[in-house]
Amino acid sequence: MSTATEAVRLIPKPTDSHECQLLEVSMGPQHPSTHGVFRMDVALDGERVVKLKPVFGYLHRNHEKIAETESYLGSMPYTDRLDYMCSLTSNWAYALAVEKLAGIQVPERAEYLRVITAELTRLQNHASLIGFLLQDMGASGTPLMYAFREREKILDLFEALTGARMMCNYMRFGGCRVDMPAGWLQQAQKVVDAFPRFLDEYEQLFTENEILMARTQGVGVLSGELAVNAGITGPMLRASGVNYDIRKVDKYGIYERFAFRVPLGDHGDVYDRYMLRMLEMRESVKILQQALRDIPPGPIMDPKTKIRGFRPKAGEAYGRTESPKGELGFYLISDGSSNPYRYRVRPPSLVNLTVLEGMCLGQNVADVMAILGSVDIVMGEVDR
Amino acid sequence: MLEAIKSEIEANVSGCRLEVVPNSSPSGQHSLLIDCERALAVARFLRDAAHLRFDYCSNVTGIDWPGKEIVEKEKIKKLVDGVEQEVEEVRKTQSAGHLEAVYHLYSMEKKHGPVILRMRTKNRSDQTHLPSLTPIWRSAEFQEREIFDLYGIVFDGHPDLRRILMWDGFEDHPMRRDYVEPDDYEYEPTPHDEVLEKSKQHTHGVRAR
Numbered sequence: 339m340s341t342a343t344e345a346v347r348l349i350p351k352p353t354d355s356h357e358c359q360l361l362e363v364s365m366g367p368q369h370p371s372t373h374g375v376f377r378m379d380v381a382l383d384g385e386r387v388v389k390l391k392p393v394f395g396y397l398h399r400n401h402e403k404i405a406e407t408e409s410y411l412g413s414m415p416y417t418d419r420l421d422y423m424c425s426l427t428s429n430w431a432y433a434l435a436v437e438k439l440a441g442i443q444v445p446e447r448a449e450y451l452r453v454i455t456a457e458l459t460r461l462q463n464h465a466s467l468i469g470f471l472l473q474d475m476g477a478s479g480t481p482l483m484y485a486f487r488e489r490e491k492i493l494d495l496f497e498a499l500t501g502a503r504m505m506c507n508y509m510r511f512g513g514c515r516v517d518m519p520a521g522w523l524q525q526a527q528k529v530v531d532a533f534p535r536f537l538d539e540y541e542q543l544f545t546e547n548e549i550l551m552a553r554t555q556g557v558g559v560l561s562g563e564l565a566v567n568a569g570i571t572g573p574m575l576r577a578s579g580v581n582y583d584i585r586k587v588d589k590y591g592i593y594e595r596f597a598f599r600v601p602l603g604d605h606g607d608v609y610d611r612y613m614l615r616m617l618e619m620r621e622s623v624k625i626l627q628q629a630l631r632d633i634p635p636g637p638i639m640d641p642k643t644k645i646r647g648f649r650p651k652a653g654e655a656y657g658r659t660e661s662p663k664g665e666l667g668f669y670l671i672s673d674g675s676s677n678p679y680r681y682r683v684r685p686p687s688l689v690n691l692t693v694l695e696g697m698c699l700g701q702n703v704a705d706v707m708a709i710l711g712s713v714d715i716v717m718g719e720v721d722r
Numbered sequence: 723m724l725e726a727i728k729s730e731i732e733a734n735v736s737g738c739r740l741e742v743v744p745n746s747s748p749s750g751q752h753s754l755l756i757d758c759e760r761a762l763a764v765a766r767f768l769r770d771a772a773h774l775r776f777d778y779c780s781n782v783t784g785i786d787w788p789g790k791e792i793v794e795k796e797k798i799k800k801l802v803d804g805v806e807q808e809v810e811e812v813r814k815t816q817s818a819g820h821l822e823a824v825y826h827l828y829s830m831e832k833k834h835g836p837v838i839l840r841m842r843t844k845n846r847s848d849q850t851h852l853p854s855l856t857p858i859w860r861s862a863e864f865q866e867r868e869i870f871d872l873y874g875i876v877f878d879g880h881p882d883l884r885r886i887l888m889w890d891g892f893e894d895h896p897m898r899r900d901y902v903e904p905d906d907y908e909y910e911p912t913p914h915d916e917v918l919e920k921s922k923q924h925t926h927g928v929r930a931r
Contacts, residue, residue, distance in 0.1 A: 395887040400872075400896055441748025566777050566830050569861020582778075582830045653747020656781060656826055656836060667781050669826070672747065684781040684826075692863055721887060 360388060365706065367396050373470065374717030378694075378706070385702045390695045394688070397721035405681035410436055410511070410648050413681065418505040420683060421719045424463050426455040426496070427661040429509035434590060435657030435668035436511045440650035442643050448513035449592045450633040454526065455499070455508065456659075457622040457629070461533060462489040463662035463714075464573075464615040464622075465540075471612060471711040472544065475553050481544065488536050491529045498522055511648065512640030523630060530626045537619055545616065554608035558697040558709035561606060568692045572664025574713060577614045578606035584660035595632075596625045611712040649676050663687055663714050683722055687715040724752050727774070727837060734771070735763045743840060753824070753838035758853055761841060762879075765858040768827060768837065776837060779859035781826040784869035786898045788846065789819030818845035821875050823852055825862070843875060846898075854880035872897035 366377035375396035381389040401420070405413040417432045418425035430452055437444065444452075469485030493503040499518055500506040508515050544550050560570070562578040575582060583600045585593040601617035603610030652674040658667035664686025671680035690713050698706050728740050731754075741755040756764050768776040794813045799806055821843045828835030843850045854877035856862045866877045867886040874895035877883055885892060894901060905920070913921045 395885075395889065398887040400887075402872075403897055438749040439747050564860075567860050568863075569779060569859065571780075580830060582833075587833050651747060653745050653749065655747055655749035655751060656838070657749075658780065665780060667826075669781055669783055669824070671785065680783075680785050682781070682783040684783075688864055689861055692860055 363703070367393075373710070373715055374720075376715070376717055376720070378710075380698075380703065380706065382703055385704075387698045387701055387703060387706060390698045390706070392691055392694055394721055397717045399722070401722040402681050402683065406678060409676050410650070410678060411645055413678075414509070415505065415507045417683075418507055419718055420685070420722065421661065421663060421666070421687070421716045422504055423466065423716055424459045424662050425504060425506045426459045426500075426508055427659060428666060429506065430456055430591075431657065431659040431661060431666040432668050433509040433511055434659055435655055435670050436650070438657045439653065439655035439670050439672055440511065440643075440648075442512045443640055444513055444591075445637045445640060446592075446634055447517075447636040448638045448640075450629050451514045451518070451638065452509065452591055453593070453596070453629045454626060454633070455496070455506075457626045458492050458495060458526070458529075460622045460662045461619055461626075462492045464619050465489060465536075467662075467711075467714050468540070468544075468612060468615055471608075471708065472550070474707045474711040475550070477549075481540075484536070484540060484543075488533065491532075495522070495526055495529060498525070510639065510643075510645060512643035512645075513638045517638050523633070526626075527630050530623060530630065533623050534620065537616065537623075541616060545613070550612070551609060553705075553708055554612060554712075556605070556607050557701060557705050558608045558712060559606050560693055560697055564693060564696070565606070569689045570664070570693060571686050571690070572660070572662070572714075573614050573618060574611060574664065574690055576600065577603035577610040579603055584658060584665055588658065590657075590659060596628050598622075598624050608708050608712040647676065649674060654680075658684065661686060663716070663719070664690055683719075685719045685722060687713075687717075687719040691715060691720065724754065724837065727768075728754060730771075730774075731764055731767060734767050735760055738764060740764075751836065751838060753840050755840045755842065758841055758851075761839075761853045761855065762858065765825075765839070765855050768839075769858055773832075775829045775831045776827040776835065778828045778830045778835075779825055779855070779861045780828050780836070781824075782855075782862045782865035782869065783824050784873035784875055784897065785822040785824060786846070786873060787819050787822060788899050789817040791815075792817055818847075820844065821846055821850055821873055823866075823869060823875055825855060825859075846874075850874055851876045851878055853878050854883075856880050871895070874898065 361382045363380045363382055364377060365380055367375040377393040379391045380387055401416060417428040420428045465485040465488050469482035472481040496506055497503045499522060500508040560578050562580045565575050565578040566580055579602050581600055581602055586600060598621040601614050603614050650672045652672055654671040656667055656669045658665050666686055667684035669682040670678050673679040697709050724742055731740060732738055738760040739757045743753045743755050745752050768774055792815050796811050797808050798811055800809045823841045825839040827837045841852050843852060852875055854866055856866055866880055869875050870877060870883055871885040871888055872895055910917050910921055
């Protein structure tokens with residue numbers, strides 16, 4: 339038990355030589371570029387990072403324990419607060435796990451609504467992430483504001499559909515909560531049609547930008563082999579050249595109906611992670627165009643599913659989705675009562691941080707911010 | 723599929739005891755209960771066998787199964803007032819219960835899965851050690867730390883087993899079913915419900931100001 343209580347000693351034993359004096363820096367928890375309350379204990383040799391230990395738990399509220407005392411439906415609003423940038427994909431992951439647990443079918447129109455909302459979520463997440471990343475590297479204001487301008491249009495769509503901009507609480511087991519209001523589809527079409535123009539503009543600004551390339555190419559390199567072993571998922575994994583997209587592998591929902599490609603990176607550095615998200619947004623636009631074109635009329639809820647007083651049979655299920663940050667999974671155990679016996683969130687943000695130290699070692703301290711920004715974390719999900 | 727994997731592991735890892743844990747839910751995700759002494763060998767086999775290649779450990783989590791009260795009824799013959807009578811005797815015992823670690827494995831190379839592994843501790847109090855699978859899959863590193871923090875399973879062979887979400891000085895394991903939160907009263911300007919009851923106990927019903 340001694341390993342648990344002993345604080346980690348960052349600084350090695352002092353030596354007589356002046357050359358190897360290390361500087362211990364506590365980065366965070368209150369800093370804009372740590373994306374929430376996140377701290378890193380960093381040891382520096384001059385500008386070079388020689389040790390980096392992430393410290394979690396500032397936002398810990400034991401979401402999983404709360405869910406054990408809530409009904410199955412009662413946990414749905416809590417899932418909004420996990421990844422507060424992408425509440426709709428979190429909703430979907432939880433709904434999917436419960437549907438697996440109880441064997442619920444989802445009507446077709448609801449599946450389309452899920453795909454549309456999830457891909458819109460991916461668009462706004464990736465656009466803002468790139469904005470944040472550039473902000474962290476000193477491109478103050480412009481990139482983030484451009485991204486937020488587009489994000490605002492998507493959030494307006496969410497508000498019209500679900501009643502909330504960020505805490506959408508939209509999906510239900512066996513469907514979605516409400517159908518789209520009149521004119522929503524046309525409005526969504528307009529936003530999606532205009533999005534590639536924004537991407538062109540964005541790419542013109544950054545993709546071949548000399549400063550961006552100098553700051554990100556060859557920085558924070560992650561090999562594909564290590565990425566797989568460390569359970570890295572999402573854009574970060576694919577930037578390292580591993581072809582694994584759960585939308586393609588599991589084909590959950592109705593993703594097998596859409597034609598889209600999975601972009602892959604070559605080098606696994608920060609620049610590849612930036613570029614991969616750019617390309618993924620273009621693929622999401624493709625999916626959205628097909629979904630908005632094909633969405634059929636019909637019911638949006640499975641009529642056989644009882645939402646209130648919902649009691650699945652005893653058993654367990656693990657359901658996972660490709661959220662914008664990676665594999666978001668929910669593991670549920672039912673004992674036949676109205677609240678889950680065990681409710682577990684598999685947080686992509688937390689697991690993706692496993693390799694943070696490895697990526698930062700030997701880099702300059704200023705690169706740590708760029709590397710952390712390219713991982714894409716949200717502390718609501720890391721700490722739960 | 724799981725039965726085939728089970729017999730293959732048994733053929734390749736000598737002296738390994740395995741048990742399929744059935745799952746009655748429509749998900750049909752059955753799991754394998756592996757024995758702790760051979761866990762690393764089993765994990766290494768699953769990761770490295772050319773046709774299985776479970777190279778990706780997705781989800782690692784703990785579950786608490788507290789002991790249940792076992793009621794045994796036995797009829798014994800006794801002498802009651804000099805007459806032999808059959809008397810029913812009720813004996814209540816408490817089973818030890820156990821903690822469980824669950825691993826969800828997928829293969830990124832072969833694109834199949836999940837295979838679910840389970841390991842159980844002997845009890846919930848003093849024998850809560852399990853072998854760490856972090857040497858096989860690094861993705862377990864933070865997740866095993868989280869189980870250690872919230873459930874109190876000690877993973878032998880983990881490179882850096884510390885609390886991760888709670889602070890270092892914290893003593894209990896909050897995700898256990900029988901966890902009782904400490905009575906740490908803090909002044910609350912607008913108490914309500916349970917917090918109001920708690921603050922009444924501490925201020926003897928007298929509100930500040």
